[in-house]
Amino acid sequence: MYEGTLLSNRSGMSVINSVEVNTIDPTGAGDAFVGAALFQFENLESYDTTLSVFSKLKESILFANKVGAKVGAISSLPNEEDIYKI
Numbered sequence: 410m411y412e413g414t415l416l417s418n419r420s421g422m423s424v425i426n427s428v429e430v431n432t433i434d435p436t437g438a439g440d441a442f443v444g445a446a447l448f449q450f451e452n453l454e455s456y457d458t459t460l461s462v463f464s465k466l467k468e469s470i471l472f473a474n475k476v477g478a479k480v481g482a483i484s485s486l487p488n489e490e491d492i493y494k495i
Contacts, residue, residue: 414470420463425470428478428495442477445492446470 413424449469453462475495479487487495 414474416463416466416470418463418466423463423467425467425474428474430478438477438479441479442473445476446473449473 413426416423416425446469449472453465453469472492475492476487478495
């Protein structure tokens with residue numbers, strides 16, 4: 410069983426917990442994760458190594474984990490409001 414997503418930079422290292430789901434169709438899960446992470450990264454103000462940015466990165470990866478955990482293929486990708494309900 411996977412324990413989460415390893416996030417590491419000069420400011421720290423953390424394992425962001427996986428979202429527990431009953432896997433039905435993992436098609437597109439990795440693509441959804443990467444797309445959601447990139448969507449979140451676009452909103453970061455900078456990519457320096459301060460703790461505040463690391464904290465934002467952790468939130469971004471948790472968001473991406475939730476998107477990747479959504480059941481089904483691309484047609485079932487959640488909108489942003491749905492993610493915050495998970």
